[in-house]
Amino acid sequence: MIVSGFQQGLVLALGALARSGVEQVGLEDPGPRQHDEIVRRAGMRPVAVPVDGAGLDVDALRRPGARAVLVTPAHQCPTGVVMGPERRHALVAWAAEVDGIILEDDYDAEFRYDRQPVGSLQGLAPDRVLALGSLSKTMAPGIRLGWLLVSQSLVGPVVREKLLTSRGAPALDQLALAVLMESGRYDRHVLRMREAYRIRSDVLAGAVAQHAPGLRLVGLDAGCHAVLELPAGVAEADVVRSALHHAVRVHGVSHYRVDAPRAAEAHVPAALVLGFGNVGEERILHGVDVLGGIIADGRA
Ligand SMILES: Cc1ncc(COP(=O)(O)O)c(C=O)c1O
Incomplete structure:
Protein backbone atom coordinates (compact mmCIF):
# COMPACT_ATOMS: atom_id res chain seq x y z
CA MET A 1 0.00 0.00 0.00
CA ILE A 2 1.27 3.44 -0.89
CA VAL A 3 0.94 5.96 1.93
CA SER A 4 1.95 9.53 2.74
CA GLY A 5 5.26 8.65 4.36
CA PHE A 6 6.30 6.27 7.12
CA GLN A 7 4.37 8.14 9.79
CA GLN A 8 1.00 7.69 8.11
CA GLY A 9 1.82 4.04 7.48
CA LEU A 10 2.55 3.60 11.18
CA VAL A 11 -0.72 5.21 12.23
CA LEU A 12 -2.68 2.98 9.84
CA ALA A 13 -0.86 -0.18 10.93
CA LEU A 14 -1.37 0.60 14.62
CA GLY A 15 -5.06 1.35 14.03
CA ALA A 16 -5.47 -2.03 12.34
CA LEU A 17 -3.61 -3.82 15.18
CA ALA A 18 -5.67 -2.08 17.87
CA ARG A 19 -8.89 -3.13 16.16
CA SER A 20 -7.67 -6.70 15.84
CA GLY A 21 -7.21 -6.96 19.61
CA VAL A 22 -3.55 -6.02 20.24
CA GLU A 23 -3.29 -4.18 23.57
CA GLN A 24 0.44 -3.51 24.07
CA VAL A 25 3.17 -2.47 21.65
CA GLY A 26 6.89 -2.79 22.42
CA LEU A 27 9.01 0.24 21.48
CA GLU A 28 12.81 0.46 21.31
CA ASP A 29 14.20 2.52 24.20
CA PRO A 30 15.90 4.81 23.34
CA GLY A 31 13.92 5.02 20.13
CA PRO A 32 12.34 7.33 17.58
CA ARG A 33 10.49 10.25 19.15
CA GLN A 34 6.72 10.37 19.66
CA HIS A 35 6.02 6.74 18.94
CA ASP A 36 4.84 6.30 22.54
CA GLU A 37 2.24 9.01 21.96
CA ILE A 38 1.18 7.55 18.61
CA VAL A 39 0.66 4.11 20.20
CA ARG A 40 -1.45 5.63 22.99
CA ARG A 41 -3.52 7.57 20.47
CA ALA A 42 -4.28 4.32 18.70
CA GLY A 43 -5.75 3.08 21.99
CA MET A 44 -2.91 0.72 23.00
CA ARG A 45 -0.24 0.74 25.71
CA PRO A 46 3.41 1.36 24.75
CA VAL A 47 6.12 -0.63 26.56
CA ALA A 48 9.73 0.58 26.54
CA VAL A 49 12.12 -2.27 25.61
CA PRO A 50 15.90 -1.78 26.01
CA VAL A 51 18.33 -1.78 23.10
CA ASP A 52 21.88 -3.08 23.48
CA GLY A 53 24.85 -3.55 21.14
CA ALA A 54 22.99 -6.18 19.07
CA GLY A 55 19.64 -4.42 18.87
CA LEU A 56 16.34 -4.82 20.73
CA ASP A 57 16.50 -7.02 23.86
CA VAL A 58 14.09 -9.77 22.79
CA ASP A 59 14.07 -11.46 26.24
CA ALA A 60 12.90 -8.22 27.83
CA LEU A 61 10.17 -7.97 25.19
CA ARG A 62 8.76 -11.33 26.37
CA ARG A 63 8.04 -10.09 29.91
CA PRO A 64 5.27 -7.53 29.43
CA GLY A 65 3.20 -9.74 27.10
CA ALA A 66 3.10 -7.39 24.11
CA ARG A 67 1.94 -8.85 20.78
CA ALA A 68 3.40 -6.16 18.55
CA VAL A 69 6.74 -4.41 18.42
CA LEU A 70 8.16 -1.56 16.35
CA VAL A 71 11.86 -1.80 15.41
CA THR A 72 14.49 -0.03 13.29
CA PRO A 73 16.75 -3.04 12.53
CA ALA A 74 18.76 -1.56 9.64
CA HIS A 75 20.15 1.32 11.74
CA GLN A 76 18.59 1.69 15.13
CA CYS A 77 17.23 5.15 15.81
CA PRO A 78 19.06 6.76 17.59
CA THR A 79 21.89 4.42 18.73
CA GLY A 80 22.91 3.39 15.18
CA VAL A 81 23.12 -0.32 16.10
CA VAL A 82 22.47 -2.77 13.25
CA MET A 83 20.32 -5.65 14.53
CA GLY A 84 22.47 -8.78 14.36
CA PRO A 85 21.38 -12.06 12.71
CA GLU A 86 20.79 -13.87 16.04
CA ARG A 87 18.52 -11.11 17.31
CA ARG A 88 16.64 -11.08 14.02
CA HIS A 89 15.93 -14.79 14.33
CA ALA A 90 15.05 -14.43 18.04
CA LEU A 91 12.62 -11.64 17.22
CA VAL A 92 10.92 -13.65 14.49
CA ALA A 93 10.71 -16.63 16.89
CA TRP A 94 9.12 -14.33 19.52
CA ALA A 95 6.50 -13.21 16.99
CA ALA A 96 5.61 -16.82 16.19
CA GLU A 97 5.41 -17.71 19.93
CA VAL A 98 2.98 -14.93 20.82
CA ASP A 99 1.11 -14.88 17.49
CA GLY A 100 2.47 -11.37 17.18
CA ILE A 101 3.49 -8.88 14.54
CA ILE A 102 6.76 -7.02 13.98
CA LEU A 103 6.53 -3.51 12.53
CA GLU A 104 9.80 -3.01 10.64
CA ASP A 105 10.80 0.60 10.06
CA ASP A 106 13.24 -0.08 7.22
CA TYR A 107 14.70 3.36 7.61
CA ASP A 108 18.30 4.01 6.53
CA ALA A 109 18.54 0.53 4.95
CA GLU A 110 19.60 2.05 1.61
CA PHE A 111 22.56 3.87 3.12
CA ARG A 112 25.06 1.30 4.33
CA TYR A 113 28.73 2.12 4.04
CA ASP A 114 30.54 -0.96 5.27
CA ARG A 115 28.88 -3.75 3.26
CA GLN A 116 25.92 -4.60 1.09
CA PRO A 117 22.54 -3.45 2.39
CA VAL A 118 21.35 -5.82 5.13
CA GLY A 119 18.34 -7.99 4.37
CA SER A 120 15.00 -7.02 5.82
CA LEU A 121 13.14 -8.79 8.62
CA GLN A 122 10.17 -8.84 6.25
CA GLY A 123 12.15 -11.09 3.91
CA LEU A 124 12.81 -13.49 6.80
CA ALA A 125 9.20 -13.82 7.90
CA PRO A 126 6.66 -12.21 5.54
CA ASP A 127 3.72 -13.55 7.60
CA ARG A 128 4.92 -11.95 10.81
CA VAL A 129 6.39 -8.65 9.61
CA LEU A 130 4.72 -5.51 8.40
CA ALA A 131 7.43 -3.42 6.71
CA ALA A 171 -1.35 9.67 -8.12
CA LEU A 172 0.81 12.15 -10.04
CA ASP A 173 3.61 11.87 -7.48
CA GLN A 174 3.47 8.08 -7.73
CA LEU A 175 3.59 8.21 -11.53
CA ALA A 176 6.63 10.50 -11.39
CA LEU A 177 8.31 8.11 -8.96
CA ALA A 178 7.50 5.16 -11.21
CA VAL A 179 9.25 6.93 -14.12
CA LEU A 180 12.31 7.55 -11.92
CA MET A 181 12.39 3.90 -10.84
CA GLU A 182 11.77 2.37 -14.26
CA SER A 183 14.45 4.53 -15.89
CA GLY A 184 17.05 3.55 -13.27
CA ARG A 185 17.44 7.15 -12.14
CA TYR A 186 16.09 6.44 -8.66
CA ASP A 187 18.77 3.78 -8.12
CA ARG A 188 21.48 6.08 -9.47
CA HIS A 189 20.30 8.84 -7.13
CA VAL A 190 20.48 6.50 -4.12
CA LEU A 191 24.00 5.39 -5.11
CA ARG A 192 25.12 9.00 -5.50
CA MET A 193 23.66 10.00 -2.14
CA ARG A 194 25.18 6.96 -0.46
CA GLU A 195 28.60 8.14 -1.61
CA ALA A 196 27.87 11.74 -0.50
CA TYR A 197 26.78 10.57 2.98
CA ARG A 198 29.73 8.18 3.22
CA ILE A 199 32.09 11.08 2.59
CA ARG A 200 30.30 13.17 5.22
CA SER A 201 30.47 10.34 7.73
CA ASP A 202 34.23 10.07 7.09
CA VAL A 203 34.55 13.82 7.60
CA LEU A 204 32.62 13.50 10.87
CA ALA A 205 34.83 10.65 12.09
CA GLY A 206 37.98 12.62 11.18
CA ALA A 207 36.70 15.74 12.93
CA VAL A 208 35.92 13.78 16.11
CA ALA A 209 39.40 12.21 16.08
CA GLN A 210 40.87 15.71 15.78
CA HIS A 211 38.65 17.78 18.10
CA ALA A 212 37.40 15.20 20.60
CA PRO A 213 40.22 12.65 20.67
CA GLY A 214 39.58 9.52 22.69
CA LEU A 215 35.79 9.74 22.49
CA ARG A 216 33.91 6.88 20.87
CA LEU A 217 31.77 7.61 17.82
CA VAL A 218 29.35 4.75 17.09
CA GLY A 219 26.64 3.92 14.56
CA LEU A 220 28.53 5.06 11.49
CA ASP A 221 27.94 1.89 9.46
CA ALA A 222 24.81 3.35 7.92
CA GLY A 223 22.46 6.30 7.74
CA CYS A 224 22.84 10.02 8.31
CA HIS A 225 23.64 10.22 12.00
CA ALA A 226 26.12 8.85 14.52
CA VAL A 227 26.36 8.83 18.30
CA LEU A 228 29.21 10.46 20.22
CA GLU A 229 29.65 8.98 23.69
CA LEU A 230 30.42 11.58 26.35
CA PRO A 231 33.13 11.13 28.96
CA ALA A 232 32.15 10.47 32.58
CA GLY A 233 31.24 13.62 34.45
CA VAL A 234 30.20 15.61 31.38
CA ALA A 235 26.44 16.25 31.47
CA GLU A 236 24.56 15.72 28.22
CA ALA A 237 22.11 18.57 28.84
CA ASP A 238 24.94 21.05 29.55
CA VAL A 239 26.72 20.19 26.28
CA VAL A 240 23.48 20.45 24.27
CA ARG A 241 22.69 23.84 25.83
CA SER A 242 26.19 25.29 25.32
CA ALA A 243 26.31 24.00 21.74
CA LEU A 244 23.03 25.71 20.93
CA HIS A 245 24.47 28.90 22.39
CA HIS A 246 27.17 28.57 19.67
CA ALA A 247 24.49 27.88 17.01
CA VAL A 248 25.30 24.14 16.85
CA ARG A 249 22.17 22.03 17.30
CA VAL A 250 22.46 18.47 18.58
CA HIS A 251 20.31 16.27 20.80
CA GLY A 252 21.34 14.10 23.69
CA VAL A 253 20.36 10.42 23.61
CA SER A 254 18.07 11.10 26.59
CA HIS A 255 15.91 13.15 24.20
CA TYR A 256 14.94 9.78 22.68
CA ARG A 257 13.93 7.97 25.87
CA VAL A 258 10.50 6.40 25.57
CA ASP A 259 7.85 7.72 27.94
CA ALA A 260 6.16 4.45 28.92
CA PRO A 261 6.41 1.61 31.47
CA ARG A 262 9.70 -0.27 31.03
CA ALA A 263 10.04 -3.96 30.23
CA ALA A 264 13.49 -3.79 31.89
CA GLU A 265 15.84 -1.07 33.06
CA ALA A 266 18.04 0.26 30.26
CA HIS A 267 21.48 1.68 30.89
CA VAL A 268 21.72 4.54 28.42
CA PRO A 269 25.14 6.24 28.64
CA ALA A 270 25.36 10.01 28.11
CA ALA A 271 25.87 10.67 24.40
CA LEU A 272 25.10 13.09 21.61
CA VAL A 273 23.24 12.28 18.39
CA LEU A 274 25.06 13.98 15.52
CA GLY A 275 23.05 14.29 12.32
CA PHE A 276 24.75 15.03 9.01
CA GLY A 277 21.93 14.46 6.49
CA ASN A 278 21.53 18.15 5.73
CA VAL A 279 24.87 19.54 6.89
CA GLY A 280 27.80 20.17 4.54
CA GLU A 281 31.41 19.24 5.27
CA GLU A 282 32.46 22.68 6.52
CA ARG A 283 29.63 22.86 8.99
CA ILE A 284 30.40 19.34 10.23
CA LEU A 285 34.01 20.38 10.89
CA HIS A 286 32.91 23.60 12.60
CA GLY A 287 30.23 21.87 14.69
CA VAL A 288 32.58 19.18 15.98
CA ASP A 289 35.23 21.82 16.71
CA VAL A 290 32.68 23.66 18.89
CA LEU A 291 31.53 20.45 20.60
CA GLY A 292 35.11 19.36 21.24
CA GLY A 293 35.81 22.66 23.03
CA ILE A 294 32.67 22.40 25.17
CA ILE A 295 33.43 18.80 26.16
CA ALA A 296 37.05 19.64 27.03
CA ASP A 297 35.82 22.55 29.23
CA GLY A 298 33.26 20.23 30.87
CA ARG A 299 35.98 17.70 31.67
CA ALA A 300 38.22 20.36 33.15
C1 LIG B 1 13.11 6.51 12.62
C2 LIG B 1 12.45 7.13 11.44
N1 LIG B 1 11.75 6.35 10.60
C3 LIG B 1 11.18 6.85 9.49
C4 LIG B 1 11.27 8.18 9.18
C5 LIG B 1 10.58 8.69 7.93
O1 LIG B 1 9.32 9.23 8.28
P1 LIG B 1 8.37 9.87 7.17
O2 LIG B 1 8.36 8.96 5.99
O3 LIG B 1 7.01 9.98 7.83
O4 LIG B 1 8.93 11.21 6.83
C6 LIG B 1 11.97 9.05 10.03
C7 LIG B 1 12.09 10.48 9.74
O5 LIG B 1 12.93 10.88 8.99
C8 LIG B 1 12.59 8.50 11.17
O6 LIG B 1 13.30 9.26 12.01
Whole structure:
Protein backbone atom coordinates (compact mmCIF):
# COMPACT_ATOMS: atom_id res chain seq x y z
CA MET A 1 0.00 0.00 0.00
CA ILE A 2 1.27 3.44 -0.89
CA VAL A 3 0.94 5.96 1.93
CA SER A 4 1.95 9.53 2.74
CA GLY A 5 5.26 8.65 4.36
CA PHE A 6 6.30 6.27 7.12
CA GLN A 7 4.37 8.14 9.79
CA GLN A 8 1.00 7.69 8.11
CA GLY A 9 1.82 4.04 7.48
CA LEU A 10 2.55 3.60 11.18
CA VAL A 11 -0.72 5.21 12.23
CA LEU A 12 -2.68 2.98 9.84
CA ALA A 13 -0.86 -0.18 10.93
CA LEU A 14 -1.37 0.60 14.62
CA GLY A 15 -5.06 1.35 14.03
CA ALA A 16 -5.47 -2.03 12.34
CA LEU A 17 -3.61 -3.82 15.18
CA ALA A 18 -5.67 -2.08 17.87
CA ARG A 19 -8.89 -3.13 16.16
CA SER A 20 -7.67 -6.70 15.84
CA GLY A 21 -7.21 -6.96 19.61
CA VAL A 22 -3.55 -6.02 20.24
CA GLU A 23 -3.29 -4.18 23.57
CA GLN A 24 0.44 -3.51 24.07
CA VAL A 25 3.17 -2.47 21.65
CA GLY A 26 6.89 -2.79 22.42
CA LEU A 27 9.01 0.24 21.48
CA GLU A 28 12.81 0.46 21.31
CA ASP A 29 14.20 2.52 24.20
CA PRO A 30 15.90 4.81 23.34
CA GLY A 31 13.92 5.02 20.13
CA PRO A 32 12.34 7.33 17.58
CA ARG A 33 10.49 10.25 19.15
CA GLN A 34 6.72 10.37 19.66
CA HIS A 35 6.02 6.74 18.94
CA ASP A 36 4.84 6.30 22.54
CA GLU A 37 2.24 9.01 21.96
CA ILE A 38 1.18 7.55 18.61
CA VAL A 39 0.66 4.11 20.20
CA ARG A 40 -1.45 5.63 22.99
CA ARG A 41 -3.52 7.57 20.47
CA ALA A 42 -4.28 4.32 18.70
CA GLY A 43 -5.75 3.08 21.99
CA MET A 44 -2.91 0.72 23.00
CA ARG A 45 -0.24 0.74 25.71
CA PRO A 46 3.41 1.36 24.75
CA VAL A 47 6.12 -0.63 26.56
CA ALA A 48 9.73 0.58 26.54
CA VAL A 49 12.12 -2.27 25.61
CA PRO A 50 15.90 -1.78 26.01
CA VAL A 51 18.33 -1.78 23.10
CA ASP A 52 21.88 -3.08 23.48
CA GLY A 53 24.85 -3.55 21.14
CA ALA A 54 22.99 -6.18 19.07
CA GLY A 55 19.64 -4.42 18.87
CA LEU A 56 16.34 -4.82 20.73
CA ASP A 57 16.50 -7.02 23.86
CA VAL A 58 14.09 -9.77 22.79
CA ASP A 59 14.07 -11.46 26.24
CA ALA A 60 12.90 -8.22 27.83
CA LEU A 61 10.17 -7.97 25.19
CA ARG A 62 8.76 -11.33 26.37
CA ARG A 63 8.04 -10.09 29.91
CA PRO A 64 5.27 -7.53 29.43
CA GLY A 65 3.20 -9.74 27.10
CA ALA A 66 3.10 -7.39 24.11
CA ARG A 67 1.94 -8.85 20.78
CA ALA A 68 3.40 -6.16 18.55
CA VAL A 69 6.74 -4.41 18.42
CA LEU A 70 8.16 -1.56 16.35
CA VAL A 71 11.86 -1.80 15.41
CA THR A 72 14.49 -0.03 13.29
CA PRO A 73 16.75 -3.04 12.53
CA ALA A 74 18.76 -1.56 9.64
CA HIS A 75 20.15 1.32 11.74
CA GLN A 76 18.59 1.69 15.13
CA CYS A 77 17.23 5.15 15.81
CA PRO A 78 19.06 6.76 17.59
CA THR A 79 21.89 4.42 18.73
CA GLY A 80 22.91 3.39 15.18
CA VAL A 81 23.12 -0.32 16.10
CA VAL A 82 22.47 -2.77 13.25
CA MET A 83 20.32 -5.65 14.53
CA GLY A 84 22.47 -8.78 14.36
CA PRO A 85 21.38 -12.06 12.71
CA GLU A 86 20.79 -13.87 16.04
CA ARG A 87 18.52 -11.11 17.31
CA ARG A 88 16.64 -11.08 14.02
CA HIS A 89 15.93 -14.79 14.33
CA ALA A 90 15.05 -14.43 18.04
CA LEU A 91 12.62 -11.64 17.22
CA VAL A 92 10.92 -13.65 14.49
CA ALA A 93 10.71 -16.63 16.89
CA TRP A 94 9.12 -14.33 19.52
CA ALA A 95 6.50 -13.21 16.99
CA ALA A 96 5.61 -16.82 16.19
CA GLU A 97 5.41 -17.71 19.93
CA VAL A 98 2.98 -14.93 20.82
CA ASP A 99 1.11 -14.88 17.49
CA GLY A 100 2.47 -11.37 17.18
CA ILE A 101 3.49 -8.88 14.54
CA ILE A 102 6.76 -7.02 13.98
CA LEU A 103 6.53 -3.51 12.53
CA GLU A 104 9.80 -3.01 10.64
CA ASP A 105 10.80 0.60 10.06
CA ASP A 106 13.24 -0.08 7.22
CA TYR A 107 14.70 3.36 7.61
CA ASP A 108 18.30 4.01 6.53
CA ALA A 109 18.54 0.53 4.95
CA GLU A 110 19.60 2.05 1.61
CA PHE A 111 22.56 3.87 3.12
CA ARG A 112 25.06 1.30 4.33
CA TYR A 113 28.73 2.12 4.04
CA ASP A 114 30.54 -0.96 5.27
CA ARG A 115 28.88 -3.75 3.26
CA GLN A 116 25.92 -4.60 1.09
CA PRO A 117 22.54 -3.45 2.39
CA VAL A 118 21.35 -5.82 5.13
CA GLY A 119 18.34 -7.99 4.37
CA SER A 120 15.00 -7.02 5.82
CA LEU A 121 13.14 -8.79 8.62
CA GLN A 122 10.17 -8.84 6.25
CA GLY A 123 12.15 -11.09 3.91
CA LEU A 124 12.81 -13.49 6.80
CA ALA A 125 9.20 -13.82 7.90
CA PRO A 126 6.66 -12.21 5.54
CA ASP A 127 3.72 -13.55 7.60
CA ARG A 128 4.92 -11.95 10.81
CA VAL A 129 6.39 -8.65 9.61
CA LEU A 130 4.72 -5.51 8.40
CA ALA A 131 7.43 -3.42 6.71
CA LEU A 132 7.32 0.35 6.41
CA GLY A 133 9.42 2.27 3.89
CA SER A 134 9.68 5.90 2.89
CA LEU A 135 11.25 8.30 0.42
CA SER A 136 12.02 10.75 3.23
CA LYS A 137 15.65 9.62 3.59
CA THR A 138 16.46 8.59 0.03
CA MET A 139 14.89 11.64 -1.63
CA ALA A 140 13.32 14.25 0.65
CA PRO A 141 10.87 14.32 3.57
CA GLY A 142 8.68 16.85 1.73
CA ILE A 143 7.70 14.33 -0.96
CA ARG A 144 5.47 12.50 1.54
CA LEU A 145 5.45 9.10 -0.13
CA GLY A 146 6.01 5.84 1.66
CA TRP A 147 4.77 2.24 1.53
CA LEU A 148 3.60 -0.65 3.63
CA LEU A 149 4.23 -4.31 2.89
CA VAL A 150 1.39 -5.91 4.80
CA SER A 151 1.22 -9.54 5.87
CA GLN A 152 -1.79 -11.36 4.44
CA SER A 153 -3.81 -11.44 7.66
CA LEU A 154 -3.65 -7.67 8.05
CA VAL A 155 -4.41 -6.62 4.47
CA GLY A 156 -8.17 -6.23 5.10
CA PRO A 157 -7.85 -4.25 8.36
CA VAL A 158 -5.09 -1.97 6.98
CA VAL A 159 -7.00 -1.26 3.76
CA ARG A 160 -10.02 -0.35 5.90
CA GLU A 161 -7.92 2.10 7.97
CA LYS A 162 -6.60 3.75 4.82
CA LEU A 163 -10.02 3.95 3.18
CA LEU A 164 -11.56 5.61 6.23
CA THR A 165 -8.61 7.99 6.68
CA SER A 166 -7.47 9.25 3.30
CA ARG A 167 -8.68 6.94 0.47
CA GLY A 168 -5.46 7.15 -1.52
CA ALA A 169 -2.08 8.74 -2.08
CA PRO A 170 -1.28 11.42 -4.73
CA ALA A 171 -1.35 9.67 -8.12
CA LEU A 172 0.81 12.15 -10.04
CA ASP A 173 3.61 11.87 -7.48
CA GLN A 174 3.47 8.08 -7.73
CA LEU A 175 3.59 8.21 -11.53
CA ALA A 176 6.63 10.50 -11.39
CA LEU A 177 8.31 8.11 -8.96
CA ALA A 178 7.50 5.16 -11.21
CA VAL A 179 9.25 6.93 -14.12
CA LEU A 180 12.31 7.55 -11.92
CA MET A 181 12.39 3.90 -10.84
CA GLU A 182 11.77 2.37 -14.26
CA SER A 183 14.45 4.53 -15.89
CA GLY A 184 17.05 3.55 -13.27
CA ARG A 185 17.44 7.15 -12.14
CA TYR A 186 16.09 6.44 -8.66
CA ASP A 187 18.77 3.78 -8.12
CA ARG A 188 21.48 6.08 -9.47
CA HIS A 189 20.30 8.84 -7.13
CA VAL A 190 20.48 6.50 -4.12
CA LEU A 191 24.00 5.39 -5.11
CA ARG A 192 25.12 9.00 -5.50
CA MET A 193 23.66 10.00 -2.14
CA ARG A 194 25.18 6.96 -0.46
CA GLU A 195 28.60 8.14 -1.61
CA ALA A 196 27.87 11.74 -0.50
CA TYR A 197 26.78 10.57 2.98
CA ARG A 198 29.73 8.18 3.22
CA ILE A 199 32.09 11.08 2.59
CA ARG A 200 30.30 13.17 5.22
CA SER A 201 30.47 10.34 7.73
CA ASP A 202 34.23 10.07 7.09
CA VAL A 203 34.55 13.82 7.60
CA LEU A 204 32.62 13.50 10.87
CA ALA A 205 34.83 10.65 12.09
CA GLY A 206 37.98 12.62 11.18
CA ALA A 207 36.70 15.74 12.93
CA VAL A 208 35.92 13.78 16.11
CA ALA A 209 39.40 12.21 16.08
CA GLN A 210 40.87 15.71 15.78
CA HIS A 211 38.65 17.78 18.10
CA ALA A 212 37.40 15.20 20.60
CA PRO A 213 40.22 12.65 20.67
CA GLY A 214 39.58 9.52 22.69
CA LEU A 215 35.79 9.74 22.49
CA ARG A 216 33.91 6.88 20.87
CA LEU A 217 31.77 7.61 17.82
CA VAL A 218 29.35 4.75 17.09
CA GLY A 219 26.64 3.92 14.56
CA LEU A 220 28.53 5.06 11.49
CA ASP A 221 27.94 1.89 9.46
CA ALA A 222 24.81 3.35 7.92
CA GLY A 223 22.46 6.30 7.74
CA CYS A 224 22.84 10.02 8.31
CA HIS A 225 23.64 10.22 12.00
CA ALA A 226 26.12 8.85 14.52
CA VAL A 227 26.36 8.83 18.30
CA LEU A 228 29.21 10.46 20.22
CA GLU A 229 29.65 8.98 23.69
CA LEU A 230 30.42 11.58 26.35
CA PRO A 231 33.13 11.13 28.96
CA ALA A 232 32.15 10.47 32.58
CA GLY A 233 31.24 13.62 34.45
CA VAL A 234 30.20 15.61 31.38
CA ALA A 235 26.44 16.25 31.47
CA GLU A 236 24.56 15.72 28.22
CA ALA A 237 22.11 18.57 28.84
CA ASP A 238 24.94 21.05 29.55
CA VAL A 239 26.72 20.19 26.28
CA VAL A 240 23.48 20.45 24.27
CA ARG A 241 22.69 23.84 25.83
CA SER A 242 26.19 25.29 25.32
CA ALA A 243 26.31 24.00 21.74
CA LEU A 244 23.03 25.71 20.93
CA HIS A 245 24.47 28.90 22.39
CA HIS A 246 27.17 28.57 19.67
CA ALA A 247 24.49 27.88 17.01
CA VAL A 248 25.30 24.14 16.85
CA ARG A 249 22.17 22.03 17.30
CA VAL A 250 22.46 18.47 18.58
CA HIS A 251 20.31 16.27 20.80
CA GLY A 252 21.34 14.10 23.69
CA VAL A 253 20.36 10.42 23.61
CA SER A 254 18.07 11.10 26.59
CA HIS A 255 15.91 13.15 24.20
CA TYR A 256 14.94 9.78 22.68
CA ARG A 257 13.93 7.97 25.87
CA VAL A 258 10.50 6.40 25.57
CA ASP A 259 7.85 7.72 27.94
CA ALA A 260 6.16 4.45 28.92
CA PRO A 261 6.41 1.61 31.47
CA ARG A 262 9.70 -0.27 31.03
CA ALA A 263 10.04 -3.96 30.23
CA ALA A 264 13.49 -3.79 31.89
CA GLU A 265 15.84 -1.07 33.06
CA ALA A 266 18.04 0.26 30.26
CA HIS A 267 21.48 1.68 30.89
CA VAL A 268 21.72 4.54 28.42
CA PRO A 269 25.14 6.24 28.64
CA ALA A 270 25.36 10.01 28.11
CA ALA A 271 25.87 10.67 24.40
CA LEU A 272 25.10 13.09 21.61
CA VAL A 273 23.24 12.28 18.39
CA LEU A 274 25.06 13.98 15.52
CA GLY A 275 23.05 14.29 12.32
CA PHE A 276 24.75 15.03 9.01
CA GLY A 277 21.93 14.46 6.49
CA ASN A 278 21.53 18.15 5.73
CA VAL A 279 24.87 19.54 6.89
CA GLY A 280 27.80 20.17 4.54
CA GLU A 281 31.41 19.24 5.27
CA GLU A 282 32.46 22.68 6.52
CA ARG A 283 29.63 22.86 8.99
CA ILE A 284 30.40 19.34 10.23
CA LEU A 285 34.01 20.38 10.89
CA HIS A 286 32.91 23.60 12.60
CA GLY A 287 30.23 21.87 14.69
CA VAL A 288 32.58 19.18 15.98
CA ASP A 289 35.23 21.82 16.71
CA VAL A 290 32.68 23.66 18.89
CA LEU A 291 31.53 20.45 20.60
CA GLY A 292 35.11 19.36 21.24
CA GLY A 293 35.81 22.66 23.03
CA ILE A 294 32.67 22.40 25.17
CA ILE A 295 33.43 18.80 26.16
CA ALA A 296 37.05 19.64 27.03
CA ASP A 297 35.82 22.55 29.23
CA GLY A 298 33.26 20.23 30.87
CA ARG A 299 35.98 17.70 31.67
CA ALA A 300 38.22 20.36 33.15
C1 LIG B 1 13.11 6.51 12.62
C2 LIG B 1 12.45 7.13 11.44
N1 LIG B 1 11.75 6.35 10.60
C3 LIG B 1 11.18 6.85 9.49
C4 LIG B 1 11.27 8.18 9.18
C5 LIG B 1 10.58 8.69 7.93
O1 LIG B 1 9.32 9.23 8.28
P1 LIG B 1 8.37 9.87 7.17
O2 LIG B 1 8.36 8.96 5.99
O3 LIG B 1 7.01 9.98 7.83
O4 LIG B 1 8.93 11.21 6.83
C6 LIG B 1 11.97 9.05 10.03
C7 LIG B 1 12.09 10.48 9.74
O5 LIG B 1 12.93 10.88 8.99
C8 LIG B 1 12.59 8.50 11.17
O6 LIG B 1 13.30 9.26 12.01
